[in-house]
Amino acid sequence: MSTVADKPAAITSRFDPRYEITLYRHVGVDGAHTLEHYRARGGYRAAEKALTEMTPTQVIDEVKASGLRGRGGAGFPAGLKWSFMPPIDGRQRFIVCNADESEPGSFKDRYLMEDDPHQLIEGMLIAGWAIQATIGVLYVRGEYYVAYERMRDAIAEARAAGLLGRGVFATEPDGEGDEATPASPGFDFDIILHRGAGAYICGEETALMNSFEGLRANPRLKPPFPAQAGVYGLPTTINNVESFCSVVHIVERGGAWYASMGTDDSKGTKLYQLSGPVARPGVYEMPMGATFRELIYDLGGGPTEPAKALIPGGSSTPLLPWSDETLDLPMDYGTMARVGSMLGTGGVIVIPESQCMVDAMANVVRFYAHESCGKCTPCREGVATWLPKMYQKLLAGLGTRDDLTLMEEMVRNLRGTAFCPLADACAMPVAASFQHFRNEYEHLVDHGAPKYPTVSRWAE
Amino acid sequence: MDLPTLKPFFEDKPELLQEILDRYPPNGRRSALMPLMWEVQRAERHIGEARLHEIAEIVGVTVTEAKGVMSFYSTFHEHPVGRFHLQVCRTLSCKLAGGDELYRALVEETGLVSGETDAEGTFSLQNVECLGSCGTGPVLQVNDTYHERVTRTRLAELFAEMRAGREPVPTRERGGDNVSADKAERVDAPDGTSVDAPDGTSVDAPDGTSDEEGGVA
Known part of the structure; x- marks a missing residue:
C-alpha cells in the first residue's frame, strides 16, 4: 500500500492491514444480542x-x-x-x-x-x-x-x-460552590x-x-x-x-x-451481500471501493460454475456482464453510476452461464409485479400486468421479434413515469438484460425454446 | 380446529389491548390496527370477519377501511392456515439455489399447490417473494421460523418432524461474516480504551458449515 507524504491513501480493500470489521463485529457471536x-x-x-x-x-x-x-x-x-x-x-x-x-x-x-x-x-x-x-x-x-x-x-x-x-x-x-457541574x-x-x-x-x-x-x-x-x-x-x-x-x-x-475508508464519493465501511452460485455466499463487510473481484473471489471463494453476469446491488439494479473489467470495478456509488448501474443495497447476485436470462428476468419482473401497490397507472398496468404477461408468453415459446421491440418500448415508457421508484426498479434491470443479453431473447422467440434449458441446482 | 366463537377476542385481554394502544401517541390510535391484527392471527391462524369488526371498532375506523388494510398485506390471512404454514421463497437468489425444485418437492409431499390448505388443517403451502435469506437459500419458512439451505435430505427431516406433530427446530445457517470463528473480538484495555485483538484482520474464509442454535423457534 503506497502512501503519499502526509496523507495516507484511503482504505479500499479488506486486506488493507489498517482495515477492521466494524458493523459486523458482533454478528455471528453467540450471545452478542444481550x-x-x-x-x-x-x-x-x-x-x-x-x-x-x-x-x-x-x-x-x-x-x-x-x-x-x-x-x-x-x-x-x-x-x-x-x-x-x-x-x-x-x-x-x-x-x-x-x-x-x-x-x-x-x-x-x-x-x-x-x-x-x-x-x-x-x-x-x-x-x-x-x-x-x-x-x-x-x-x-x-x-x-x-x-x-x-x-x-x-x-x-x-x-x-x-x-x-x-x-x-x-x-x-457534582461538586460544590463555583466548581459545581449542574x-x-x-x-x-x-x-x-x-x-x-x-x-x-x-x-x-x-x-x-x-x-x-x-x-x-x-x-x-x-x-x-x-x-x-x-x-x-x-x-x-x-x-x-x-x-x-x-x-x-x-x-x-x-x-x-x-x-479514511472508501473512494472520493463513497466513504466508510459497508455491508456487501453475495448470493448466487458461489462457494461462500453471505454478508461481507468491506471498505467502500473494494472490487467485485475481492468480494466474489477473495472472500466468496469464486463462482461454482461459469458466470455470465452479476447484479451489483439488489435485483432492481441493472446487471453488468461478467468480465475482467467488471470484476475490477470498485463497488462505490460513483463507479456504479458511471457504468450505468447502481450500488443499491450492495446485494451482489451472480448469474451463472447456464441460467436462461429471460427466465431470470421473468423471475425479477414477477417479484415487482407482485409487489406493485396498484396506486398509479404506469406501474399497475405496466409492471403488474403487461410485463409479466409478456414474459409468460416468451417462456411459453409463443413470442415474436415484435414482442421484444414492444417490451423494450414499454420499459422505456415506464422509466420515470410512475408515482414512486418501484416501476423504475423493475424497468431498469429489464432494460439492462435487453442491452446485454438480447441474443437470448432472440434465441427464445426464434426457436420457441430457451438457449439454456432449466438445470437443477438444488442440493441433495 | 376450534370453531371461532362470537366472544370478542380482546374481551378477556384488557391488559394486552391497553399495552398495544399505549405504544402509540394519542393521535396515532390507528397505528394499532396492524399489531391488533397480528395478535388475532397468531392466536387463530387467520383474521375472521368478526375479529375484523372488533378491531375496526377498537381503533375507530370503518370495517371497509380495516379490510382494505388487511388485504394489502400478503401475510394477513382471511382463511385459517394449517398447523404448519409452509412458505417457500421463489425469488431470484433462492431460485438459483433450487427454490423452484424445493417448491415442486413441497407440492409432491403435501399434495397442495400454492394458496391451499389441506382438509385436516395440517399444512398450508404458499409461494412467497424474497424473505431476505438470499445467501442461505433456498429458504422455507415454517410458521415464524426460517429453515435455510433446505436440501432434499433436510426437507425429508423437516417433514418427519412435522408429520410427528412437532415444530421442527431450525439449523441456524451462517455464511460470510456471520461465522463467529473468525470474528475479531474487541476487548477493553485497562485504561478503558478499546483495542483490537492481534488477529483482528483475519479474513480466513468460513467453511460454510452451520451452527446449531436451538430455541430460535
Whole structure:
C-alpha cells in the first residue's frame, strides 16, 4: 500500500492491514444480542458521548464529515438529510428506522438486528439526539420474526437500564460552590417497535409511514418530504438499519476515521451481500471501493460454475456482464453510476452461464409485479400486468421479434413515469438484460425454446 | 380446529389491548390496527370477519377501511392456515439455489399447490417473494421460523418432524461474516480504551458449515 507524504491513501480493500470489521463485529457471536455483551465491549459509549459531550449540531457535523451515504439503496448523504429537519417548534419529531429489508439479494440488516440489536438502538438514540426527536419508530418487516423478537427484548433491556425512556444519561449535580457541574436532565427518547406484514413497497419511505399509521402502504406524493410532513404529518427523518449502525462508530471514532475508508464519493465501511452460485455466499463487510473481484473471489471463494453476469446491488439494479473489467470495478456509488448501474443495497447476485436470462428476468419482473401497490397507472398496468404477461408468453415459446421491440418500448415508457421508484426498479434491470443479453431473447422467440434449458441446482 | 366463537377476542385481554394502544401517541390510535391484527392471527391462524369488526371498532375506523388494510398485506390471512404454514421463497437468489425444485418437492409431499390448505388443517403451502435469506437459500419458512439451505435430505427431516406433530427446530445457517470463528473480538484495555485483538484482520474464509442454535423457534 503506497502512501503519499502526509496523507495516507484511503482504505479500499479488506486486506488493507489498517482495515477492521466494524458493523459486523458482533454478528455471528453467540450471545452478542444481550445488553451485557454489548456494554462489556464498549456499547452505548458513543451515545453517552453524543448526548453528554456533543450538541446535536456537532453530531450532524460529524456525520457530514464522515461522508456517510444512506445505506438503504439510494445513497443520499445522511448528515445532509438530518439537516433538512425544520427548526424546533414544539411539534413532536420522529426518527424512523427502515428495517423493511426486502430488495431481493439484500440480507444484511436481518443479521444486524438478530445479533446486534443494541448497536441499532444506540444508533437510533444518537440520531434522535441529533435531530431532537424524542420518539423513534423501528419498522421491521413482518417475516423477520427472530429479528423482531430480538429487537423487542433488546428495547426492553435498554429501557430497564435507563438507556431508553426519560432522562437518558441524566447526571446529578457534582461538586460544590463555583466548581459545581449542574445537573443535566438527560434526553427523553423511546422506540416504538412496529411489525410490517409482507409488502416490499413499505421500503419506500412514505409508504412505510402510511403503513405505520395503519393505512394501506401506498406511497405519498413528495414534496412535502418527510422532514416537513412525515409520520402523522410531523417532522420525520428516516434512515436504514445499516446507516444507524454506522453512526455509532462515526460518533465514537470520528468522521475523519470513517472517511479514511472508501473512494472520493463513497466513504466508510459497508455491508456487501453475495448470493448466487458461489462457494461462500453471505454478508461481507468491506471498505467502500473494494472490487467485485475481492468480494466474489477473495472472500466468496469464486463462482461454482461459469458466470455470465452479476447484479451489483439488489435485483432492481441493472446487471453488468461478467468480465475482467467488471470484476475490477470498485463497488462505490460513483463507479456504479458511471457504468450505468447502481450500488443499491450492495446485494451482489451472480448469474451463472447456464441460467436462461429471460427466465431470470421473468423471475425479477414477477417479484415487482407482485409487489406493485396498484396506486398509479404506469406501474399497475405496466409492471403488474403487461410485463409479466409478456414474459409468460416468451417462456411459453409463443413470442415474436415484435414482442421484444414492444417490451423494450414499454420499459422505456415506464422509466420515470410512475408515482414512486418501484416501476423504475423493475424497468431498469429489464432494460439492462435487453442491452446485454438480447441474443437470448432472440434465441427464445426464434426457436420457441430457451438457449439454456432449466438445470437443477438444488442440493441433495 | 376450534370453531371461532362470537366472544370478542380482546374481551378477556384488557391488559394486552391497553399495552398495544399505549405504544402509540394519542393521535396515532390507528397505528394499532396492524399489531391488533397480528395478535388475532397468531392466536387463530387467520383474521375472521368478526375479529375484523372488533378491531375496526377498537381503533375507530370503518370495517371497509380495516379490510382494505388487511388485504394489502400478503401475510394477513382471511382463511385459517394449517398447523404448519409452509412458505417457500421463489425469488431470484433462492431460485438459483433450487427454490423452484424445493417448491415442486413441497407440492409432491403435501399434495397442495400454492394458496391451499389441506382438509385436516395440517399444512398450508404458499409461494412467497424474497424473505431476505438470499445467501442461505433456498429458504422455507415454517410458521415464524426460517429453515435455510433446505436440501432434499433436510426437507425429508423437516417433514418427519412435522408429520410427528412437532415444530421442527431450525439449523441456524451462517455464511460470510456471520461465522463467529473468525470474528475479531474487541476487548477493553485497562485504561478503558478499546483495542483490537492481534488477529483482528483475519479474513480466513468460513467453511460454510452451520451452527446449531436451538430455541430460535
